[in-house]
Amino acid sequence: MQPSGSSEPQFVSNDTVEGVNSAARERVLVTGGAGFIGSNLVDRLLALGHEVTVYDNLSTGQFGFLETASQSPRFQLVQSDLLDTHSLRRVMREQDLVFHLAANADVRFGIDHPARDLEQNTIATHNVLEAMRLASVQRIAFSSTGSVYGEPSVFPTPEGCPFPIQTSLYGASKIAAEALISAYAHGFGLQASIFRFVSILGERYSHGHVFDFLRKLTNDPTRLEILGNGKQRKSYLYVQDCIDAMLLAVSNAQDAVSIYNLGTNEYCTVNDSVGWICEALGVNPEREYTGGERGWIGDSPFIFLDCSRIRALGWQPRFSIRDGILSTLRYLQGAGWLLQARA
Amino acid sequence: MQPSGSSEPQFVSNDTVEGVNSAARERVLVTGGAGFIGSNLVDRLLALGHEVTVYDNLSTGQFGFLETASQSPRFQLVQSDLLDTHSLRRVMREQDLVFHLAANADVRFGIDHPARDLEQNTIATHNVLEAMRLASVQRIAFSSTGSVYGEPSVFPTPEGCPFPIQTSLYGASKIAAEALISAYAHGFGLQASIFRFVSILGERYSHGHVFDFLRKLTNDPTRLEILGNGKQRKSYLYVQDCIDAMLLAVSNAQDAVSIYNLGTNEYCTVNDSVGWICEALGVNPEREYTGGERGWIGDSPFIFLDCSRIRALGWQPRFSIRDGILSTLRYLQGAGWLLQARA
Numbered sequence: 133m134q135p136s137g138s139s140e141p142q143f144v145s146n147d148t149v150e151g152v153n154s155a156a157r158e159r160v161l162v163t164g165g166a167g168f169i170g171s172n173l174v175d176r177l178l179a180l181g182h183e184v185t186v187y188d189n190l191s192t193g194q195f196g197f198l199e200t201a202s203q204s205p206r207f208q209l210v211q212s213d214l215l216d217t218h219s220l221r222r223v224m225r226e227q228d229l230v231f232h233l234a235a236n237a238d239v240r241f242g243i244d245h246p247a248r249d250l251e252q253n254t255i256a257t258h259n260v261l262e263a264m265r266l267a268s269v270q271r272i273a274f275s276s277t278g279s280v281y282g283e284p285s286v287f288p289t290p291e292g293c294p295f296p297i298q299t300s301l302y303g304a305s306k307i308a309a310e311a312l313i314s315a316y317a318h319g320f321g322l323q324a325s326i327f328r329f330v331s332i333l334g335e336r337y338s339h340g341h342v343f344d345f346l347r348k349l350t351n352d353p354t355r356l357e358i359l360g361n362g363k364q365r366k367s368y369l370y371v372q373d374c375i376d377a378m379l380l381a382v383s384n385a386q387d388a389v390s391i392y393n394l395g396t397n398e399y400c401t402v403n404d405s406v407g408w409i410c411e412a413l414g415v416n417p418e419r420e421y422t423g424g425e426r427g428w429i430g431d432s433p434f435i436f437l438d439c440s441r442i443r444a445l446g447w448q449p450r451f452s453i454r455d456g457i458l459s460t461l462r463y464l465q466g467a468g469w470l471l472q473a474r475a
Numbered sequence: 476m477q478p479s480g481s482s483e484p485q486f487v488s489n490d491t492v493e494g495v496n497s498a499a500r501e502r503v504l505v506t507g508g509a510g511f512i513g514s515n516l517v518d519r520l521l522a523l524g525h526e527v528t529v530y531d532n533l534s535t536g537q538f539g540f541l542e543t544a545s546q547s548p549r550f551q552l553v554q555s556d557l558l559d560t561h562s563l564r565r566v567m568r569e570q571d572l573v574f575h576l577a578a579n580a581d582v583r584f585g586i587d588h589p590a591r592d593l594e595q596n597t598i599a600t601h602n603v604l605e606a607m608r609l610a611s612v613q614r615i616a617f618s619s620t621g622s623v624y625g626e627p628s629v630f631p632t633p634e635g636c637p638f639p640i641q642t643s644l645y646g647a648s649k650i651a652a653e654a655l656i657s658a659y660a661h662g663f664g665l666q667a668s669i670f671r672f673v674s675i676l677g678e679r680y681s682h683g684h685v686f687d688f689l690r691k692l693t694n695d696p697t698r699l700e701i702l703g704n705g706k707q708r709k710s711y712l713y714v715q716d717c718i719d720a721m722l723l724a725v726s727n728a729q730d731a732v733s734i735y736n737l738g739t740n741e742y743c744t745v746n747d748s749v750g751w752i753c754e755a756l757g758v759n760p761e762r763e764y765t766g767g768e769r770g771w772i773g774d775s776p777f778i779f780l781d782c783s784r785i786r787a788l789g790w791q792p793r794f795s796i797r798d799g800i801l802s803t804l805r806y807l808q809g810a811g812w813l814l815q816a817r818a
Contacts, residue, residue, distance in 0.1 A: 246601075246604075246605060246608065246659075247605070250597075250598070250655070254593075254597065254651060255593070255598070258590065258593050261589075262590070265589065282657075293638055294635040294636070294638070295634065295635055295636055295637070295638050295639065296638065297657050297732050297734070298653075298661075299657065299658065299661045300658055300661070300662070301655070301658045301659075301662060303654070303658065304651070304654035304655050304657065304658040305654075307650065307651070307654050308650070308654055308655075310641075311641040311646070311647035311648075311650045311651055312593070312641075312644070312647050312651075314625075314640050314641040314642065314647065315641045315642065315643055315644045315646065315647040315773070316589075316644075318641075318642045318643070318772065318773060319589075319643070319644060319773060389640050429661065429662050430658070430662060
């Protein structure tokens, strides 16, 4: 946990979530552990008493996110890429559990870099699985995405909705990774927990619409460009709620493959979010819409996941979408360096 | 079409199937065009008047399958690998349409070669798509598989069945390829026809259960080892029926992505097939079952696809499963070189 007064997480885990396996100290590898979600997970795992190895190439991760973690004797950082299979296989030895969060996480720019999602998401996942197989590491938790539903026909969308058609290279790379993980689970006896996230918000958030809107409004509070028509309906989940859910699911894993949607029981429009952000900032910009139902190619105009499966384990989020957005905004306002670094 | 008396295809296309675009000669690239299905497709495309380029590394394809095709002035063979992007991009220029059939097509041995399906199916498909994008080739037909349904919960299984979980590396690599194709279609304006095949039978068939059983019974007609318990329920489609369906679908393509199951409206058990094969061969072996519901890891104990979507275009198969199996058997009995070559 962080010292009070910092802009870092001050979330205290509640007693319904005991973590990975609170009875035993485990050796946990977190790929992408210097990233937004990863570093929050690392802090939590350390607080629960585990040994944590972060594997991150720091391409988008921030060393600063690991400042607290790095003070723990149970923490180590390996700065390396998942495409470096030699390094990965060396690190994999002696691990009990892998949280595979490393990814190219930006769905928007897929078509500008058509090979990036394939390499960093699909092939990287294959490398993680091969390293696990060779080192006899049997448990994996994976951060997939609601984007694998493409443009769903059922809302809220359950995990077993009609077989979707992919609309983004990001979603394609993640469903490919899910498929590889499932095939390894069946072929080699791994146990996998796969999480299909909505967009995650909270401390250390460093890309997405709150980030973009704050940066734009900081530059010019009189106008705001909004991608699409503002009517896109989106879901968000607060990062600590997300971590609660992942730890709970992993500690309850029984089947070879368990797949969980992670989100709240609500959605908002982009316009709702703009309203909350502007109100909190005390600005009233002219809203300029780029138009169309989608903010970009592969953008899904409606994301709303049925999360009854994870709720059946006893989980529920404690932050509403609005609370999550406002908490993220406060964090970013205190983290000007981040806003600059990613500008 | 083949000369009469040969063991090569003697199938005459009927008038309900006019082919890719019978009004115009098109330049068609067939990856895997020296393979079982590919070479049959090539013969048909040439008969319809198209210009055909086969791109094949001849790893499992057979030059002999292209003997008739190679006599056409509208045919050329490029012996190269899809991982050779330079060669692929050169060949892609000036094509109108791609039939992407090249693949590691053997679902059984995935776990012995964990990277093979990823490389030859997923990455190779990405390379095809990138080459198409760079050369502004906009139409692709892709041979996917009913294996992407894993172990379905609905029979017959429609294209929009509940979102499946992959059970084989082969299925995983094919769903990854489907996803890439769909994402490219949405992101770059390609038009894609994706076919989820049951097992295909017929002339030039060179792996699968009819092949295995014939080889085993040729070696020893008194006993037959059968993988699994023999009760696995499987579907098969005759290769010329499969080609009819693909050409019909491609000529009717309107959406960015069209997905079709291809199979017959029936299934049989492995034991049924053993009975037909033994009767045709006049043998009565002791049946020795390896046991279990599945023949191998990732084998699906029941494959039966709902093909009403392709039937709605006016297609129907002309060969029953039994006819397809017996026709394949006759072909293989006349192609001892093939049985030897793949032993």
